[in-house]
Amino acid sequence: MKELLQHAQHIVIFTHMAPDGDAMGSALALYHWLGGKPEVIVPNAFPAFFNWMPGADRIHVYEKEKAACDALIAAADLFICTDFNDPKRIGPMGDKMLANPCPKILIDHHLNPTDFADEVHSHPEASSSCEIVYKLLFGDKSSISNQQSSISNKVATCLYTGLMTDTGNFSFNSTRAELYDIIAELLRAGVQKDAIYDAVFNQYSEHRVRLTGYALYRKMRIYPEHHLALITLSADELDQYHYQVGDTEGLVNMPLQISDVYYSVFMREERAKPGTPKSRIRISFRSQGDRPVNIWASEVFHGGGHANASGGEIFGTIGQAVRLFEQTYKTYLK
Ligand code: 5GP
Numbered sequence: 001m002k003e004l005l006q007h008a009q010h011i012v013i014f015t016h017m018a019p020d021g022d023a024m025g026s027a028l029a030l031y032h033w034l035g036g037k038p039e040v041i042v043p044n045a046f047p048a049f050f051n052w053m054p055g056a057d058r059i060h061v062y063e064k065e066k067a068a069c070d071a072l073i074a075a076a077d078l079f080i081c082t083d084f085n086d087p088k089r090i091g092p093m094g095d096k097m098l099a100n101p102c103p104k105i106l107i108d109h110h111l112n113p114t115d116f117a118d119e120v121h122s123h124p125e126a127s128s129s130c131e132i133v134y135k136l137l138f139g140d141k142s143s144i145s146n147q148q149s150s151i152s153n154k155v156a157t158c159l160y161t162g163l164m165t166d167t168g169n170f171s172f173n174s175t176r177a178e179l180y181d182i183i184a185e186l187l188r189a190g191v192q193k194d195a196i197y198d199a200v201f202n203q204y205s206e207h208r209v210r211l212t213g214y215a216l217y218r219k220m221r222i223y224p225e226h227h228l229a230l231i232t233l234s235a236d237e238l239d240q241y242h243y244q245v246g247d248t249e250g251l252v253n254m255p256l257q258i259s260d261v262y263y264s265v266f267m268r269e270e271r272a273k274p275g276t277p278k279s280r281i282r283i284s285f286r287s288q289g290d291r292p293v294n295i296w297a298s299e300v301f302h303g304g305g306h307a308n309a310s311g312g313e314i315f316g317t318i319g320q321a322v323r324l325f326e327q328t329y330k331t332y333l334k
């Protein structure tokens with residue numbers, strides 16, 4: 001990896017669709033560590049609550065500047081893919097990346113990456129891709145930078161953001177002691193951890209908080225025999241609450257606060273794009289303990305993910321998605 005980085009002149013860093021804190025953090029940490037030289041391209045818009053992240057203003061959003069991004073992708077001599085395991089997760093850019101034969105580095109913690117990268121750092125046991133980036137850059141004597149004191153505040157801030165968001169502020173995937181050794185190093189590098197928490201979790205609009213209230217009060221259905229909850233939000237309902245990208249982030253986790261609910265599903269309608277006939281229903285799955293949801297997500301909803309956190313989609317109406325859900329949950333859930 002060190003050699004690949006040394007020889008590259010035009011590095012492009014990709015991360016996945018609907019970027020989350022770990023996607024943003026792992027991509028931007030590498031961007032800063034590489035001196036701000038790489039281009040970071042994300043498939044679609046990231047939530048405004050990541051605008052404060054150092055380097056967020058330098059990110060290219062493919063949906064908004066396709067031609068410029070296509071030129072960057074064609075001219076790249078090294079790709080770094082963070083926090084995703086399949087070119088499909090970067091949408092139409094996936095095929096464009098594969099069309100460029102230059103080396104590709106994968107840094108990720110999702111299961112079973114498809115075989116597209118030349119240099120693979122896949123660690124499903126890691127809390128986050130940011131944890132893997134930390135270890136690659138600063139982990140031990142064999143790490144790339146080979147110096148302990150070289151963690152800049154920007155790099156540390158980006159990495160901490162991913163560690164924090166991918167573990168639900170250290171409430172899951174976060175029981176290994178070494179994670180806290182990393183956090184200690186990041187704090188020594190000057191990370192303002194409480195300010196980062198505040199920037200990500202306490203800067204919502206009033207509409208967002210009311211949308212959450214509406215979803216829980218009026219739109220949550222419980223299937224008690226299967227310890228399952230379902231929330232759906234149509235495009236019209238989202239409009240009523242002035243929906244912005246990211247406003248439903250975390251909503252799918254909330255039904256799990258109910259003591260007898262172990263599975264939670266959230267469906268969100270996106271209106272059909274011009275020229276396409278059907279709306280897209282984006283579906284999130286969450287579960288607790290030994291109750292995988294990823295097989296259900298992949299076999300029924302064209303998605304996949306981690307055992308306890310998966311995603312998928314169908315093209316059609318919310319009603320069709322709910323029917324599919326109701327026809328299949330008994331097969332896939334314990
Ligand atoms: P979310 O519900 O936050 O959108 O997605 C939860 C997790 O599911 C993500 O971290 C990702 O690992 C996985 N995931 C979401 N959508 C897809 C998808 O379409 N395909 C696959 N393979 N995984 C997905």
Ligand code: MN
Nearest residue numbers: 022083129166
């Ligand atoms: Mn992640």
